[in-house]
Amino acid sequence: MKIHYDPRTVNCRKVLAGMKLMGADFESENIDYFTQGHKAPAFLAINPNGALPALTDGELKLWESNAILQYVADKTGADAAYPGDLAVRADVNRWLLWEASAWFPACYVYLVENVVKPILGAEPDAAVLEAQAPTFQALAEILDARLAGQDWLCGTPGPTIADIAMASPMHLHRHQKLPLAAHANLRAWMDRIEALECWRETDVAPLLGLD
Numbered sequence: 706m707k708i709h710y711d712p713r714t715v716n717c718r719k720v721l722a723g724m725k726l727m728g729a730d731f732e733s734e735n736i737d738y739f740t741q742g743h744k745a746p747a748f749l750a751i752n753p754n755g756a757l758p759a760l761t762d763g764e765l766k767l768w769e770s771n772a773i774l775q776y777v778a779d780k781t782g783a784d785a786a787y788p789g790d791l792a793v794r795a796d797v798n799r800w801l802l803w804e805a806s807a808w809f810p811a812c813y814v815y816l817v818e819n820v821v822k823p824i825l826g827a828e829p830d831a832a833v834l835e836a837q838a839p840t841f842q843a844l845a846e847i848l849d850a851r852l853a854g855q856d857w858l859c860g861t862p863g864p865t866i867a868d869i870a871m872a873s874p875m876h877l878h879r880h881q882k883l884p885l886a887a888h889a890n891l892r893a894w895m896d897r898i899e900a901l902e903c904w905r906e907t908d909v910a911p912l913l914g915l916d
């Protein structure tokens with residue numbers, strides 16, 4: 706398996722941390738996001754969306770970070786990270802879909818306004834952040850309620866790929882200034898994520914010059 710990625714981007718960090726959690730063996734090819742390497746013909750032949758990351762394995766060209774995590778888990782037999790029990794697996798799959806469709810877009814607004822714009826020398830737009838706040842709070846409340854009384858999202862003894870996927874859009878949450886004050890369970894879970902070796906090894910902050 707080969708991952709084509711830029712370790713500085715959120716969905717690439719997700720896949721890298723997930724592969725490390727599962728102890729997967731893989732090769733890698735760096736594609737420079739900031740010089741538009743993901744728009745070059747060689748990468749577009751792998752992912753016509755021109756978005757990172759992608760994974761190749763023989764003839765397989767796979768994109769969508771959560772699909773990559775599912776494939777790697779199945780290929781490596783990572784049952785703890787992606788349990789075979791049907792009900793637990795359905796739960797993991799549900800959160801992977803929710804992350805991509807709801808949670809990621811909500812967190813991304815804070816990433817763009819409070820991290821990306823300052824890096825590029827622009828000011829965050831307070832009106833954009835204010836408009837996003839109710840959506841973010843409603844989704845965070847759902848996650849916070851789910852995490853009450855359990856360490857991991859799907860009630861498993863250890864983290865699954867759903868935990869890694871869900872943590873990724875909030876991976877720079879201090880710099881993103883995510884409004885987490887009302888969500889103690891979510892904050893405690895994020896502390897557990899941040900203590901994982903796979904998470905610490907893939908920290909993006911130093912790569913972006915953040916402290």
Ligand SMILES: N[C@@H](CCC(=O)N[C@@H](CS)C(=O)NCC(=O)O)C(=O)O
Pocket residue numbers: 714715716717743755756757758768769770771805
């Ligand atoms: N839903 C996709 C999103 C992929 C995505 O948007 N990746 C970003 C980097 S984190 C990207 O390369 N965007 C392309 C662009 O900005 O043109 C996934 O989960 O893999």
